[in-house]
Amino acid sequence: MLLLEKIRQSGWWTKAEAYKDRHHDPESGIMLTDHLNSVNNSIDTIFSQTQSPFYKELFSLFDQLQLDEETVRRDLKIVALLHDIGKTEDDKTQK
Secondary structure (H helix, E strand, O other), X not given: OOHHHHXXXXXXXXXXXXXXXXXXXXXXOOXXXXXXHHHHHHHHHXXXXXXXXXXXXXXXXXXXXXXXXXXXXXXXXXXXXXXXXHHHHOOOOOO
16 A cells, blocks of 8 residues: 555544644635645646746756655655644644
């Protein structure tokens, strides 16, 4: 099983599915997992922008840094799914 699927089958993901995304109006119905999936999908969008001068320059850094593009893409997709997953545990009442 792919790591991305393991994340989506985790207890943390289940909690995030029931947690409203704070970036949107609570009545919007947008959940934290919607946000996480959106960021994950954005990785594919970015990596498909091969003709954009900005992204060509960005991707040229992979060669300079001796990074494999597919490995970077895979790792960013994992980070995209995990980057806010702990927000369900945030206690905003304590500062």
